Amino acid sequence: MSSDLSAIIESLLFTADSALSTDRICELLYEFDKNAVTAALAELAEYHSGRGGGFDLIEVAGGWQFRSRPTFHSYITRHIRAKASKFSQSSLETLAIIAYRQPVTRTDVEHLRGVDCGTVLKSLLEKKLVRIMGKKDIPGRPLIYGTSKEFLETFGLKDLKSLPTLKEIQALDEAPQYERQEELPLEQNMRKPLEGDLPFA
Amino acid sequence: MSSDLSAIIESLLFTADSALSTDRICELLYEFDKNAVTAALAELAEYHSGRGGGFDLIEVAGGWQFRSRPTFHSYITRHIRAKASKFSQSSLETLAIIAYRQPVTRTDVEHLRGVDCGTVLKSLLEKKLVRIMGKKDIPGRPLIYGTSKEFLETFGLKDLKSLPTLKEIQALDEAPQYERQEELPLEQNMRKPLEGDLPFA
């Protein structure tokens, strides 16, 4: 009974996006006795500090919260440094323009996006997703950009031809095309079933 | 020594914002023996499941992650709002076909389901449960689809192999004649499944 309450409190604290005060926990777990909740919290904190794991249940700023042990911060930050980065919308847009319109100049990209793309372009070059393909034969000889081998690898593409087109994505919204429905092979092209394969005795 | 390693691993997993693979953990904890890390992970998972707390350490999408126990969701949602909603039958059917037969084209899915799947497919793409894997090397070069890492994460699956096998699904049906089902040949022009990729026993 008490251990059930402990587990429930643990699950609440584990998933909360901020520290939870004892009052708040009692409020949430209205069917449990307030004293029981308070006792369970103290027990839980003691239990976690006693077991010497990677995190503790501590009371901060009037609330309870699971926090990693400061001792291990040097390990934790190792992971953070190499964490996968979410692509910003501006990077994604720039990359999309280069992928679909290549070879393009920086001016082409900026015309489309309406903003300066120097920084984004540089970061894409550094990530090796984009490469310089040469210089365009127009006055000023601007650099022209295209996607790289790493780009294909990142997106799991065999070649640029495998890049889905806008049409193909838009086609998903279109009305079904019945002519594509495969004709049922009732006639001559039926393959012969193996013996005992089909149970139409 | 070993308990120190366990605590370090715990702190890493606890602070990570996504599941960490065993390889990744070994990479981060380069000063520790790989076998020791693997053993510590298994021990940790067992320890947490044994103690019956509010959360478990489980293997999901090829990595390890602390996750709350499903039993307590009614308490948790008192405090935080549930984000995901139930999937419709058509989404689930489409997901199942893609999961078991990947890589598949839209036509494959529609032939099996007997209905247009464009809208469902697009919504699955937007939810990132399904991904475009490229184009099929047949006339028309249609897009081919497969399930994503998010699919495994959302449904709490370790990998595609941990999906119930189609054999197991048949076993759920009481009718004995269904045993023959596995022998029914799939379409002749079906692509070959990648080795170890598909959850057929």
Place this chain on the structure above:
Amino acid sequence: MPIGEPNHLLEEENLPLLDGFQEQYSVHLDKFEGPMDLLLHLIKKNELDIYDIPIAIITRQYLEFIKLMKYLNLEVAGDFLVMAATLLHIKSRQLLPLDEQEEVEEVELDPRAELVRRLLEYQQYREAGMLIGARALLGREVFVRSFPDPALAEAQNAEGPLEVSLFDLVDAFRVLLVRIPAEQFHDVAAAETLSIADCINEILSLLQERETVQFDELVSDDFTRERVIVTFLALLELCRLKLVRIFQGSEHGSIWFVPSVSRDPVSE
């Protein structure tokens, strides 16, 4: 609600086949996922052997069902009609006399074979879907930790390996083309003038709702040179007034802003 009260209407029509299952159907009408789902339902309901479907019975019931759908003003999807045609085709094949040669291969030429194969396979995936759907769902029954570790929160902008899908890329391009009309490509002059003061107020109100704001976000609704320049000048002014602090995760990473005095209301 046409589904609610079909019974008395149907009685008038006196469709003999509907007598048996109108009750059940009127409840489930909208729940069939397609013709395959409906066929499986009919087979199960009539306790038919899926390997030996009496095509005449099943076709009749199937057609009656479509009639019922039309009667109730439900939209009958084309897919249902395709299946109806398939069933009729199979039925007609069965009625045709077999010549001697064919008679020998009768078993193999059962016109129902392909349909049965599809039904069995569909049934398998339908059940697989139900099993998948019955799992505890992340974000519904299962939750992960959402409170970031202080060390993690500070390192939000660390640039590491890429995490983005192909669909994201195509979609970004699509959204971009939708957002930027063709005639705007070369036209940078905006119709109305944007004041730096307005922009400052906008940013401050954003920062009251949230802890951090990204530069890209500030200009994402309105991609014009003017907007970017005004936003930039507004931020410089805010910085000079020490109302915001500027961060950059890495050398060329995104630029972020945080209020320099957290939570304090801005004094006018």
